[in-house]
Amino acid sequence: MAKYKENDVVKARITAIEKYGAFASIDDEYSGLIHISELTYKYVANITDYVEIGDIINVKILDASKEKNQLKLSAKDVNDDLHKNKNHKIKETVFGFYLLKTSLPRWIKEKLEEFNEKS
Numbered sequence: 001m002a003k004y005k006e007n008d009v010v011k012a013r014i015t016a017i018e019k020y021g022a023f024a025s026i027d028d029e030y031s032g033l034i035h036i037s038e039l040t041y042k043y044v045a046n047i048t049d050y051v052e053i054g055d056i057i058n059v060k061i062l063d064a065s066k067e068k069n070q071l072k073l074s075a076k077d078v079n080d081d082l083h084k085n086k087n088h089k090i091k092e093t094v095f096g097f098y099l100l101k102t103s104l105p106r107w108i109k110e111k112l113e114e115f116n117e118k119s
Helices: 098-118
Strands: 009-018 021-025 031-035 056-065 070-074
Touching: 009 031, 031 056
Parallel strands: 031 070
Antiparallel strands: 009 021, 009 056, 021 031, 056 070
8 A cells, every 4th residue: 555645735845946846754664746836826936935945734645656656746725824823925027017008009109000000
């Protein structure tokens, strides 16, 4: 019988972070990846806004490979406090929507003129 199975919720220690996700250790035998899309339902620009190496969080097992002792993990729905005291807000740039605001009327005018020429 497998030690872990799909939908089990276990504690995991974050051991490494890459642009695409965080690696976590469950115990001495099993480790896994929390893909960036499985950290939260929110947009993730920077994984370290949510987890850091050494953090211990709850994870849900999405898939378990018995041969390799590797797990696909999710932090969604099992970590109410994952975002506390973390800077996870989308930061607005200096320009914000300024380019769109100033350019949209011109773009509309150009497309209307182009459309009228073809008609």
